[in-house]
Amino acid sequence: MLSIATIERETGLSKDTLRIWERRYGFPAPVRLDNGERAYPPDQLEKLRLIRRFMDLGHRPGKIVAAPMHELTARMFEIDVASRSNLAPAGPLPAVLQLLKAHRVTEMRDHLAQDMMRLGVQRFLLETVAPINAEIGRAWMRGEISIVEEHLYSEQIQHLLRQAISSTTHAGQSPRVLLTTLSGEEHQLGLLMAHAFLSVEGAQCISLGVQTPASDIVGAARSLQADIVGLSFSEAMQPRTACDGIAELRRHLDRGVELWAGGAVWQRVRKAITGVRMLASLADIPPALTDWRGRAAGQPA
Amino acid sequence: MLSIATIERETGLSKDTLRIWERRYGFPAPVRLDNGERAYPPDQLEKLRLIRRFMDLGHRPGKIVAAPMHELTARMFEIDVASRSNLAPAGPLPAVLQLLKAHRVTEMRDHLAQDMMRLGVQRFLLETVAPINAEIGRAWMRGEISIVEEHLYSEQIQHLLRQAISSTTHAGQSPRVLLTTLSGEEHQLGLLMAHAFLSVEGAQCISLGVQTPASDIVGAARSLQADIVGLSFSEAMQPRTACDGIAELRRHLDRGVELWAGGAVWQRVRKAITGVRMLASLADIPPALTDWRGRAAGQPA
DNA sequence: TGTTCAAGTTTGTCTAGGACAAAATGTTGA
DNA sequence: TCAACATTTTGTCCTAGACAAACTTGAACA
CATH class of the missing domain: 1.10.1660.10 (Multidrug-efflux Transporter Regulator; Chain: A; Domain 2)
Structure with a gap:
């Protein structure tokens, strides 16, 4: 009980x-x-x-x-x-999930690593990681996998993505993006996926990890001279909480700093928030970046 | 408002x-x-x-x-x-802290990376990371640094350590160690330091990340055939909570599986808990491993 | 001096049902 | 088809009382 x-x-x-x-x-x-x-x-x-x-x-x-x-x-x-039936039929998905359920961690990691090499980071994220995440979420709801499997998977993906991030150039790129999540949002994976995606797109990312209070984000954006603050929200988050939090942050953030909000929650939120760019999927990142770079070229500092 | x-x-x-x-x-x-x-x-x-x-x-x-x-x-x-007043200030410490306070993230990372290369992973952890962690904790208490700096530092160390872990051999080593923290303990850094330390000592580590419920750990240790379950506790944790949690886990864990409890809390705990090995510092890991290997050689499966 | 146990105090979580504003839906008219 | 308005749905906030678990204190004992 x-x-x-x-x-x-x-x-x-x-x-x-x-x-x-x-x-x-x-x-x-x-x-x-x-x-x-x-x-x-x-x-x-x-x-x-x-x-x-x-x-x-x-x-x-x-x-x-x-x-x-x-x-x-x-x-x-x-x-x-x-x-x-919508999604890319099968592919690496069943194999990875089976290895995960069997707790064959090493083989799963190798399988994923190979996939990342084959597809490149971006396609790997869009075509492999995102669908597997979704499937794992469903399997967890159905009770087919436990917290342990979720953690095992998450750890391996983290290792892979951090490796990918380490191998990109760090210096002097633009825009400068400050990445984090608000207090209450402790899911790392979405944040890390965004980090990897942005890094290979040539953005200069600085991640604060999860759970940074709004007031600290404001200060950090200023002192790190960020062009954009990127926040990640997991699917588990209440749309209301997410909207309140991000509106609150927008109010205090300096005008010149853009605010991008990523995560599956935004598929459920219709109303736009002024001054906030909502990215419901990783695929929305490249056009957003192109936009930004167009504007930055038009109005150089 | x-x-x-x-x-x-x-x-x-x-x-x-x-x-x-x-x-x-x-x-x-x-x-x-x-x-x-x-x-x-x-x-x-x-x-x-x-x-x-x-x-x-x-x-x-x-x-x-x-x-x-x-x-x-x-x-x-x-x-x-x-x-x-407890601890004397040391070598690379002021430099890293100054870079951190100035938010010069890239330089700080390079500084740390260089230190790791120079000292090797283990000495790096003992002589650089651990003292800096302590100093950052104190500085935070004093209000000299904010959550942002703490997060920035933590992220960079994570990247470095995961890189170190990735570069070790994964297959067939012994003992097999299952690493995680109990629910309520969300600090990753200690866990990751233990992971890196054990990996370069030739143990085969499987990390579940933070916050795995005790009941799931029992099942995971069984299905992953772990020799040892390693738990990390941060300094912020109450000794009482830590003791209760670990005693609870020991009661349910299979007899053949050892339970190692790491973290600074154990310096404050006097009473030993039956069937639990307390490691108050990373330096306690090598003798504990030697012990285990001696026993394993004496009683082969 | 240190440990153990009982009595007393502090503290967070739970309860109930009422109120209300924001969001979603239905309806009307241009 | 779209905008404006009316209605329903829905989640969060409110008050104030109750209680059990956690912690502290003090007494009794080794």
């Missing part, structure tokens, strides 16, 4: 949201301990995870929270099938 | 905690918007950050939350002076 705090941590749904769903839709329906606290059975956590996936796809809670589990799984299965 | 959600994100203090502190200690004391919502002035965020530092040092809120700001800054200053 799981506490409301555990459910919040595991699903990313706030305690307030969990309580109000219970009041409005009758689900989740935790049993009560003697002291009146909610205690959630594990299968309700599973259903909440599934609901979370629907919400991330843009569905609204009123239509899905009260729906029976079998209906949800059936509908999600259809979506899975549909989305899978 | 900042909302309660922003304060939660920036300080890591939950909304519930912020509200109850206000009720009990009279601080924070946000103004109210027309609709009754709390709006915090930025200087209260600053004080909350300082309070957070005290809490991380083991202080309790009742004694510090209501204290006036000047008293807190004064006490923090004393703590810094006290901690400064």
Whole structure:
């Protein structure tokens, strides 16, 4: 039996949201301990995870929270099938995933390294890493892989990407991009992917790692003379939180500094935020850079 | 003016905690918007950050939350002076710190890289990285450097160490060490230093990164056939929490698997825990490895 | 002097249900 | 087809009380 705090941590749904769903839709329906606290059975956590996936796809809670589990799984299965046919068929994906599930780490790393060499960093990121990330996310939702596999995979990718970054030129390139995530966003992988992508595009990246408070970012952008501040948001982040955080930062950041916000969250956010460039995919980076360089050439300092 | 959600994100203090502190200690004391919502002035965020530092040092809120700001800054200053006298300043330290404070990242990286080449990975870790880490911790306490500098430094060291790790042999070495940290311990640097150190000592390391739940570690050690599970604890961790966590893990871990606990916390812990090897410094690793190899040679599988 | 145990205090998390603004959706008219 | 307005949906914030876990204190004992 799981506490409301555990459910919040595991699903990313706030305690307030969990309580109000219970009041409005009758689900989740935790049993009560003697002291009146909610205690959630594990299968309700599973259903909440599934609901979370629907919400991330843009569905609204009123239509899905009260729906029976079998209906949800059936509908999600259809979506899975549909989305899978979109993507580049198979390729390195099943092989890497199988090696991962078998905990054959060394072989997985070699496989990925070979792929990176074959495709180049950018295509590797777009055609191999991004799809595998997505598939791992789905597999985790389905309970097919555990935290351990996720960590193993993440570590290997980190090693590869940092190697790629190390081998690019560091000095004197433009634009200068300051990369980080806001407090509360602790996912490194998206940030690192952006770093690698930008580096091979010839940008000069300075990464602060994850979780830099907004006020410190303002100061850092100034003292490091960044042209652009790039923030990464993971898919798990609430769109609301992301929007608030980035709007707050935009308000304090110097006018001359651009603010780019990357990550899958932005696919779910419609409304643009003034002065912020939203990059819902790594593929949006090259045109954004071309843009910037055009403008920089037009108005030299 | 900042909302309660922003304060939660920036300080890591939950909304519930912020509200109850206000009720009990009279601080924070946000103004109210027309609709009754709390709006915090930025200087209260600053004080909350300082309070957070005290809490991380083991202080309790009742004694510090209501204290006036000047008293807190004064006490923090004393703590810094006290901690400064412990260690003598050393060789490459001032140079790197100065470059860091000046945000001359590229030069700092080159300086560190050169040092690693000159000394070798192990001496580099013991004689350069560890002292600089300590000095940066103190400087941060003193308020001489900000989170930004800490992040910049940490990123550069990460790059260097991962490069070092990549260049070691991966296959077939012994012992097999599974490296990670427990949930709640999110500091990567110590883990990565141990990883680099063990790798050049000829151990075969598999890192899961930070924050792996204890139950998952048990399973991972089994399926990855680890000889040793290595956990890293940062200095910020409470000794009590560290002891409880590691004892819990020892109870569930298979008998045949050794458990090594590294990090500066163990200098403050007197009582040994049965079945756990405590390594208060990186320098304790070589004898521990020699030990293990002696035993492994005596009792071959 | 140091350790162990019980009593007392501090502290964070949980509860309930009401209120409201922002976002999404539905409806009307140009 | 698009813009403007009305309605519904939805998440976050509010107050204030309760309680258990964590920590501190003090007494009793080795």
